[in-house]
Amino acid sequence: MNDPLRTDVAIVGAGPAGLSAALWCDELGLDALVLEAGREPGGQLLWTYNSIENYLGFEAADGREARDRFVDQIRRRGLNIRPESVAASVALRPLRVGLSKGETIEPRAVIIATGVRRNEPDLENLEHFRGRGILESGKRDKDLAIGKTVMVVGGxxxxxxxxxxxxxxxxxxFLVHRRETFRARQEFTDAVRDNSKIEIITNSEVARLEGDGGLESVTLTGDGQERGLSVGALIFRIGVRPNSELVQHLVATDSRGYIRIDSSCRTDQEGIYAVGDVANPVSPTISSASGMGATAAKAVFSWL
Ligand SMILES: Cc1cc2nc3c(=O)[nH]c(=O)nc-3n(C[C@H](O)[C@H](O)[C@H](O)COP(=O)(O)OP(=O)(O)OC[C@H]3O[C@@H](n4cnc5c(N)ncnc54)[C@H](O)[C@@H]3O)c2cc1C
Structure with a gap:
């Protein structure tokens, strides 16, 4: 085995939280290595097609533009972001991060900034219809819905x-939800109810997707009955789940898997910190993620 790579701080994830932690490590004179599973940094900003209007300091046409601004700032400092580096394990005594490609890092502290991923139902042929009727984003893919009947799943x-x-x-x-009531804000529920093109179907879940090649119909189940609907495009918006599997065996999480932290972003395991959406079900925002990144870096600095 090669000698482990040593650094002060290993930051896992290069979304807003991880990037902010990297900036603040640099500010405080700590060596930091940012590990990013994806091909490029940015996290959820890369799949945000709406404009960003609620981040203090600047507005951006979409998430990618905001990401570019963050990354430019980080790169001007010469910080080390490693794309396509999946952290596959974290171990204690000594603190170690193992990468899926086999490399090992021995940092003095680890900041987990792995964010969240979208929930999707467990449907047999979901992968087959990805890009053949399953939409990724209503905003980005709205032209793919022209002339079609579309189903949106979620509440x-x-x-x-x-x-x-x-x-x-x-x-x-069709707006399909598994319950009778919705979590959405009233401004949205009122607008949907006033829209004659939208039909709400409650107490129903998607059971099957069908079609030769592209998506053609969806079978719903609810109240013990099945119902088939002709649908040419479908989008799931059924919540997110935290990417906390990496440390779930080491640190305390809540019942949904969000990492439990204190006000300094410390987990219950010395040397392991968590920032951003993976530890923040209350305010999953760019502002909170970047604030938590700064908090963790300061806490690591004080601890070291
Ligand atoms: C459609 C959409 C619109 C949004 N609009 C807004 C908005 O207008 N305003 C706002 O404030 N917020 C918005 N958000 C939320 C905001 O994007 C998130 O709160 C923010 O990105 C969270 O940052 P994060 O760094 O915690 O996590 P993420 O952005 O999720 O980044 C986590 C990173 O960790 C990486 N990673 C995961 N596991 C590993 C691993 N094992 N090894 C290495 N890397 C790993 C992932 O690849 C990812 O790049 C929006 C989100 C979405 C999806």
């Missing part, structure tokens, strides 16, 4: 917002 803000966007181009939109 929160994201589902309602996507239903409204897609109703702008689709012939018809």
């Amino acid at each position: 929160g803000d994201a589902a309602f917002e996507n239903a409204l966007i897609l109703a702008g181009t689709a012939d018809k939109v």
Whole structure:
């Protein structure tokens, strides 16, 4: 085995939280290595097609533009971001991060900034219809809905917002939710109810996707009955889950898997910190993520 790579801080994830932690490590004179599983840094900003208007300091046309500004600032400092570096394990005594490619890092502290991923139902042929009817983003893919009947699945803000966007181009939109009541804000629920193109279907879940090649129909189940609907495009907005599997065996998490931290972003395991959405179900925002990155770096600095 090669000698482990040593650094003060290993930051896992290069979304806003990890990038902010890297900036603040540099500010405080700590060596930091940012590990990013994806091909490029940015995290969820890379799949944000709406404009960013609520981050103090600047507005951006979309997430990618905000990401570019963050990354430019980080790169001007010569900071070390390693794309396509998946952290596969974290161990204690000594603190170690193992990469999926076999390399080992021995940092003095680890900051987990792995964010969240979208939930998707466990459907047999979901992968087959990805790009063949399953939409990634209502905003980005609205033209793919032209002339089609679209289904949006979910009951929160994201589902309602996507239903409204897609109703702008689709012939018809089914908004399907597994419960009777919705979590979405009233401004969204009112707008959806006022939109004659949108039909709400409650107490139902997607059971099957069908089609030769592209998506053609969806079978719903609910109240013990099945119902088939002709649908040409579908988008799931059924919440997110934290990417905390990496440290779930080491640190305390809540019942949904969010990492538990104190006000200094410390987990219950010395040397392991967590920042951003993976530890923040209350305020999953760019502002909170970047604030937590700074907090963790300061806490690591004080501890070391
Ligand atoms: C459609 C959409 C619109 C949004 N709009 C806004 C908005 O207008 N305003 C706002 O404030 N917020 C918005 N958000 C939320 C905001 O993007 C998130 O709160 C923010 O990106 C969280 O940052 P993060 O760094 O904690 O996590 P993420 O951005 O999720 O980044 C985590 C990173 O960790 C990497 N990673 C995960 N596991 C590993 C591993 N094992 N090894 C290495 N790397 C790993 C991932 O690849 C990812 O790059 C939006 C989100 C979405 C999806």
